[in-house]
Amino acid sequence: MSKAKRLFQDVLWDNKVLKIFAGSKSSVLDVLKSNPMFEDFSNSELKAIAKIAYEREYNPGEYVFLMGQPGAAMFIVFKGEISIQREGENGAEIELTKLKDGETFGELALLDDSPRSATAFVVKPTKLLAIFREDLLNFLAVNPELGGKIVKKLAIITGYRLRMTNDLLMQKQAELEKCREELSEMKND
Amino acid sequence: MIDQSRQLRSRVFYTLFFIFGALITIYLLAVLSPLILPTLIGILLAYVTKPLLTFLRKKGINKSLSVTIIILLFGLAIFGIGKKIYSLIPSSQQQLVIRVQMQNKIDRMYLELLGKENFSSKGNFVDELFGKQMEPLLASFNDFFSMDKKEAKKFKDYLNSDAFTENERSKILSQYNEINNYVFPKTVIKKEVNSENNSPLPKLPSLIPASKITQFFSELSKWIVMPFVFLFVLLDDGEIKKFFVGIMPNRYFEMSLMVFESVDRAIGKYLRGTILQSSLVGLVILVGLLLIGFKPSAAFTIGIVAGISNAIPFLGPIIGFGAGILYAMIVEEITPIIPFIGNDAAVLGVVIVVLIAQFLDNTVFQPYVLGKAVNLHPLVVVLGVTGGSIAFGFWGMFLAIPTIVVFRVIISTIYKQLKAYQIIY
Numbered sequence: 285m286s287k288a289k290r291l292f293q294d295v296l297w298d299n300k301v302l303k304i305f306a307g308s309k310s311s312v313l314d315v316l317k318s319n320p321m322f323e324d325f326s327n328s329e330l331k332a333i334a335k336i337a338y339e340r341e342y343n344p345g346e347y348v349f350l351m352g353q354p355g356a357a358m359f360i361v362f363k364g365e366i367s368i369q370r371e372g373e374n375g376a377e378i379e380l381t382k383l384k385d386g387e388t389f390g391e392l393a394l395l396d397d398s399p400r401s402a403t404a405f406v407v408k409p410t411k412l413l414a415i416f417r418e419d420l421l422n423f424l425a426v427n428p429e430l431g432g433k434i435v436k437k438l439a440i441i442t443g444y445r446l447r448m449t450n451d452l453l454m455q456k457q458a459e460l461e462k463c464r465e466e467l468s469e470m471k472n473d
Numbered sequence: 474m475i476d477q478s479r480q481l482r483s484r485v486f487y488t489l490f491f492i493f494g495a496l497i498t499i500y501l502l503a504v505l506s507p508l509i510l511p512t513l514i515g516i517l518l519a520y521v522t523k524p525l526l527t528f529l530r531k532k533g534i535n536k537s538l539s540v541t542i543i544i545l546l547f548g549l550a551i552f553g554i555g556k557k558i559y560s561l562i563p564s565s566q567q568q569l570v571i572r573v574q575m576q577n578k579i580d581r582m583y584l585e586l587l588g589k590e591n592f593s594s595k596g597n598f599v600d601e602l603f604g605k606q607m608e609p610l611l612a613s614f615n616d617f618f619s620m621d622k623k624e625a626k627k628f629k630d631y632l633n634s635d636a637f638t639e640n641e642r643s644k645i646l647s648q649y650n651e652i653n654n655y656v657f658p659k660t661v662i663k664k665e666v667n668s669e670n671n672s673p674l675p676k677l678p679s680l681i682p683a684s685k686i687t688q689f690f691s692e693l694s695k696w697i698v699m700p701f702v703f704l705f706v707l708l709d710d711g712e713i714k715k716f717f718v719g720i721m722p723n724r725y726f727e728m729s730l731m732v733f734e735s736v737d738r739a740i741g742k743y744l745r746g747t748i749l750q751s752s753l754v755g756l757v758i759l760v761g762l763l764l765i766g767f768k769p770s771a772a773f774t775i776g777i778v779a780g781i782s783n784a785i786p787f788l789g790p791i792i793g794f795g796a797g798i799l800y801a802m803i804v805e806e807i808t809p810i811i812p813f814i815g816n817d818a819a820v821l822g823v824v825i826v827v828l829i830a831q832f833l834d835n836t837v838f839q840p841y842v843l844g845k846a847v848n849l850h851p852l853v854v855v856l857g858v859t860g861g862s863i864a865f866g867f868w869g870m871f872l873a874i875p876t877i878v879v880f881r882v883i884i885s886t887i888y889k890q891l892k893a894y895q896i897i898y
Binding site: 348354 | 530
């Protein structure tokens with residue numbers, strides 16, 4: 285970054301007074317840009333998406349959504365930490381994964397309102413960006429090209445997650461098979 | 474401990490904030506009550522126009538240009554329809570001619586029904602059975618249409634002007650003479666009292682125009698809000714929704730998004746459905762009246778009146794029907810496209826057209842266009858329309874059902890979503 289540009293940003297952009305008027309759109313853009321889903325989107329495209337994004341702040345201990353609730357929005361972690369959990373057989377919560385800045389969860393809600401498959405629990409003070417399904421559909425109607433790009437990315441992410449799940453399933457099946465073999469060997473012995 | 478005191482502080486803050494907000498809202502609603510109606514109509518118009526905006530934007534036209542096109546279209550439509558309706562409003566002189574024509578028509582119908590040649594001759598069995606009962610009714614009708622001396626002079630002056638062809642003049646004159654020459658009831662030129670001279674209070678001519686101007690500007694200042702509301706709701710890029718969703722607690726965030734969307738969709742569908750339904754009723758009446766031989770301008774006007782008033786349950790169809798009957802009574806000549814409708818059957822024609830329109834409305838338009846959105850109990854409809862008219866006059870009557878439907882949609886959607894999000898059982 286050039287000296288002049290940095291000076292301009294320090295003096296004007298990072299100035300708190302100006303920030304009040306400018307809002308936090310630039311940081312929303314940064315978060316969107318850092319997300320794999322929007323990484324190759326242009327600035328004007330990201331600005332259009334930022335218009336339909338909601339900023340929400342959560343305190344530790346709050347739930348973003350509960351398992352079984354109808355899904356309505358996809359979330360991107362702006363800042364903070366989210367734990368994705370599922371209830372185990374004994375009723376205790378099992379943590380499936382932890383999500384940090386720039387990571388996405390609840391994408392399937394952009395496709396339909398099927399119930400959430402897990403619970404999203406807030407670990408640290410967290411700021412989230414949410415994109416609502418119906419807003420995306422309206423956006424798609426007016427900006428079919430950009431909307432199509434988002435849906436394609438969504439399909440890629442869903443496909444990637446499906447592949448990961450398949451790999452995990454294969455791995456677990458292999459482990460199970462190995463366990464069975466070991467068990468039968470032990471029986472034979 | 475810290476969390477508990479923080480929770481308590483938050484509760485106190487939000488409770489006070491809510492009470493304060495509610496009080497301010499109630500106060501503002503009371504003070505700004507004259508602005509409620511223009512604001513509501515502005516929102517309704519924006520709602521109805523939104524699909525057109527989406528259509529234009531889908532065609533690649535940017536938002537500002539799309540809104541400009543919509544406003545221009547609206548302006549042209551209002552100007553065109555306004556001009557047409559204004560040109561169809563009869564002047565005070567034309568009204569006198571219409572009164573003569575209507576009185577003549579009613580007298581003729583009366584004589585025909587009773588099989589009489591004039592009021593003193595003997596009629597058929599209807600005359601024998603009901604003649605005595607019908608006489609006072611006709612007398613009061615004639616009394617209503619009759620002219621005083623001043624009006625009669627104005628009528629004659631107008632008749633002798635260049636506004637009529639020789640043929641028309643002689644026809645109207647013969648109608649005028651006919652109603653004057655009937656032996657019974659003698660009504661014309663009997664109101665000799667000049668109300669202006671007998672008025673106990675002195676007139677203050679200087680004050681009247683001033684008060685009218687004040688009244689005009691006060692009305693204008695109220696209604697000036699409407700185009701702004703229309704424009705801002707149309708231009709809104711989701712900021713209004715963002716604001717309301719923004720003040721929702723996190724727990725209700727997704728649910729509030731769903732409620733907003735469902736309510737928005739249901740209300741939009743209902744309002745557009747109502748407009749489509751009213752337009753279809755108006756169109757059926759327009760085509761029907763053209764088929765029975767009404768002039769295109771008259772058929773168009775009656776179609777618009779019937780279509781708009783159709784939005785008022787029960788009373789609406791009567792208004793449309795009344796407008797058609799009134800015209801049928803004064804119309805001199807009709808050139809029906811359907812062969813079996815004669816010149817004298819204009820009234821019957823209107824009755825048939827309105828009945829067909831109402832039949833189609835109830836069996837086709839309402840069920841298919843509006844679906845179940847408007848499935849209100851008839852008692853709710855009657856009470857709503859009556860209550861609306863008592864509280865807010867004509868507009869209250871007009872907007873009562875949409876308001877009830879909107880509230881019903883909001884409440885049922887909130888209830889459904891609260892259950893879906895496991896917030897209530």
